[in-house]
Amino acid sequence: MRGTELTQFLDGLIERIDSYIQSSDEPDQKTVDFLNAESRRKVTDLSLPLEGNGSQSILDDIDSFLRQCVKTNRPEFMNPLWGGLNIAGFAGEVISALTNQSMYTYELSPIATLIEKAIIERMMEIVGYGDGFGTLTTGGSNGNMLGMLCARQSINPLSSLDGFDGSKHVAFVSAEAHYSTLMSANVIGIGHQNLVKVSCDSRGRMKPQSLLEEINRVIGSDRIPFCIIATSGTTVRGSFDPIRELATIAHDNNIWLHVDAAWGGSCLFSKRHRYLMDGIELADSVCWDAHKMMGLPLICSVFLTKHKSILRAVCAHGDAAHYLFHEDSKDVDLGRYSLQCGRRNDSLKLWIAWREIGDAGWARMVEKYCELSDYLENLVIENEHLSMMSERKWSNICFRFEADGYDLNELNTEIRNRMMREGIHLVSRSNIGDDIVIRAVVANPLIDEEVLRSLIASVERHGKEIINQIPSEF
Ligand SMILES: Cc1ncc(COP(=O)(O)O)c(C=O)c1O
Structure with a gap:
């Protein structure tokens, strides 16, 4: 690809990148459209052709990928120990791939x-x-x-x-x-x-x-x-x-x-x-x-x-x-x-990001995440249906939904499964000793107090639906 064709292709690519990034904090968007592997395989063309599909297929394939991937840049993405999109780091990543050192x-x-x-x-x-x-x-x-x-x-x-x-x-x-x-x-x-x-x-x-x-x-x-x-x-x-x-x-x-x-x-x-x-x-x-x-x-x-x-x-x-x-x-x-x-070349993105915000910027980030974690911990403590499952020092918040007469491991597993199928708040199901806990992690720059309130509301709603305190949507 060269000349005008290349320019048009790059315009198309940048349009998609822009739209992916801009949609990261639009309300009422899913973090993932949950489908099991078998169903997803059925709705996606994964074949590798003997003859190439041509350059138009590049953008089509990118569209298909962007539609189906987990939107790790959404603020509700709190499952692993990372999330969000650092724009300076992203730029460094692109340049690393471009220059291929x-x-x-x-x-x-x-x-x-x-x-x-x-x-x-x-x-x-x-x-x-x-x-x-x-x-x-x-x-x-x-x-x-x-x-x-x-x-x-x-x-x-x-x-x-x-x-x-x-x-x-x-x-x-x-x-x-x-x-x-x-x-x-x-x-x-x-x-x-x-x-x-x-x-x-x-x-x-x-x-x-x-x-x-x-x-x-x-x-x-x-x-x-x-x-x-x-x-x-x-x-x-x-x-x-x-x-x-x-x-x-x-x-x-x-x-x-x-x-x-x-x-x-x-x-x-x-x-x-x-x-x-x-x-x-x-x-x-x-x-x-x-x-x-x-x-x-x-x-x-x-x-x-x-x-x-x-x-x-x-x-x-x-x-x-x-x-x-x-x-x-x-x-x-x-x-x-x-x-x-x-x-x-993994250092370029870190260097660019570090120069953008300096040590002071990293310190502010850590402190903000810890303050938001304090906030989430308090939401759990104040909620009559929830309990913290471990003392907290960092930004992992381990908690569970409680209900008399239920197997709490099964109950919390089901809550997490329903959240996953709903595809909005993604959190991890983890174990502390014999207890199954819900682990939310604050490590995503778009997380704010409102997102944390909506996370707690979601856990509470699913928990109550399962124990039939409110009608179930599933
Ligand atoms: C404490 C700890 N150490 C090491 C790792 C592994 O890191 P990586 O995924 O970068 O290999 C993880 C991953 O979550 C971790 O939590």
């Missing part, structure tokens, strides 16, 4: 390399790492794996060359840690059985005393504790493990401390909330997703460590890639600090 060498992505280094250095400063380095990864899951790999490298510096006996090495996480830590245990070869889940207190925080007992048990069984993963912002409750206390235990026992701050890392911007990660500078590594609370388009995630040489050793590949890496640029090539070869 790959982050392995300075030679092939000069400006993007410097931007990524600037991001890493700034985030290290915020964390409190005077020295060190990092890399952008494919997400917090990968950041946790990299943390565990660095821990392995630290305890056994030859492991990247000779391998290691995974069955003898043990890592520790809280019982409420993200499931990616299990995948990390699998990938690095210790296996799920060697990932010890340390018990939590009633607020969902890892108990330091229990950690110590688990470490001693492992040492007593002739195995080697090598990694503790603390969580700053757990997935369900948004709890923050006590990093300072865990760091003391880690250092006393020569164990690497990695902090999974994929969700909670943004608290570091706010003077009011930074205390939640007190002691983070004592950890050996940390991962932090800018595609969660900071609202950057997926994917945008950073892994940082104090120990630059360990990250470099973990990612070392000798002289195998002579066609890419050369001695004279060894200090600027980011491909020496990453497990990937071809890698997207």
